[in-house]
Amino acid sequence: MALSSMKVFNKTVQTMATEKLAQDVEKFNAASAGAIRLTAEGFEGDYRYENFWASLHAAQRRVDRYASNAAASSTALSQLQAVGVKVAGGFGPILFEPGQLAWVQKSPAEAAEVISRYMAEAMLKDQLNTAIAALVAAIEAGTTNTVYDANTGPITYADLNSAHALFGDASQSLICEVMDGVTYHKFVGQNIANAATLFTYSSVRVVDILGQRVVVTDAPALREASTTANDAKVLSLAAGAATIYDGSDLITNIQTTNGKERIETTMQADYTFGVALKGFAWDVTNGGKSPTDAELATGSNWDKVASSWKHTAGVITLGIVTSS
Incomplete structure (x- = not known):
């Protein structure tokens, strides 16, 4: 790693501004009305x-x-058992040279703060995307009990309503819609074309869809690429559909090494968190310990334990968003 990695100018104003994370991930407790919960437990x-x-x-x-x-x-009085699983992640190593920081009049303390800021955002992104991937997998595995397929077109209000109907008289327990940005703007487009305005605008954004809280985030699990189109997915979630638990074991290490022409410093972190889904148990036999992303996104690794699908995390609507 050479000084060419840094922006060097003869005279300018340098700040601690960082490039904003592309995916908006601050979508937990308040934003989702408790459908996706981040806890300190x-x-x-x-x-x-x-x-x-x-x-x-x-x-x-x-x-x-x-x-x-x-x-x-x-009828036997009995208990059911939901099971959550611990997920492990890492960040880094991030490499920099103390000498190059001094060259551009920056301190190692500022570098550490910038790295820590990105690490916190990356961990939050990991937790949100993992929760959504697990929810998509578990709910899709419910087939006709929890999946409504719009088939050939983009998802409409009528499609969401049909998905909610899968919960019957328990549809009122569905409190939040989770979708990606493209699907969200398809709904906005539908409303613009509708003379009988289905939802209202505030000075900032659209308030809701079908009276539900909406979380818009470009989580990879909400879009499934195919050869001709992109399959869009909208989650309609109940309260406590997914819970993220604090692993309480963030381990960071900063190490400076000699032996090269210039001194190098690396920063690296290990962390864990737990994920649990409403009405489901992680399959400890098939899914196993410390699962990979692929294992977490496999529906058969999440076993329904609730007595009814109406007591699980929610429903999902499938549709098509054309590449154009």
Whole structure:
């Protein structure tokens, strides 16, 4: 790494401004109305087990007072178990030379602060994208119970409504729509062309879609590339659909080494976090420990444990966004 990596000018004003992260990732608790929750709760071990009581509604039965008094079938009081999994990530190493910083009148402390800022954004991006990828995989695996396919065209309001209908009388539990920027602006375009304005504008942005909170973020899992078009995906999520737990084990190391013509410094970090989905258990046998991105995005690694699909994370709408 040479000084050519830095911008060197004879006289100018240099600031600590950094290039903004392209993907808007500040989309957790408040933005999603609690559908995707970032918590400070720790995550010990490889998995996090949470027990909850199974539904007893099936124990209700009809009685014939005039029939023989036969034995009634009993319903066992039981618990179900949701399972979250710990995910490991890393950042760096980031390489710089103390001498090159001095050359452009910058300090190592400023370099460390800039690197730390990017690292924090990258970790947040990782958590959000991982949660969305897991949600897409688990919900798509529900097929006709949780998936509405718009088939040949872009996703419309009617399509979202049909997806919500998959939850029947529990559709009111769906509180947030998660989509990428292109799909979002397709909805804006539909509304502009509609004389009976379906939603209103404030001084800043469109308020909502179908009365739901909208999170717009270009997470890779919301777009599936194909040869002729891009498959768009919209998640309609319930409260607590995905929970991110703090791994509480961020480890950073800054190391300066000799042995080359110029002294070099590297900064590197390791971190973990936990992810859990409403109504699902991570398959500890098939998915295993410390999963990869591909394993987290595999639907068969998320087993439905809730008694009904209506008690899971939500539904998904599939559509087409043409390349043009």
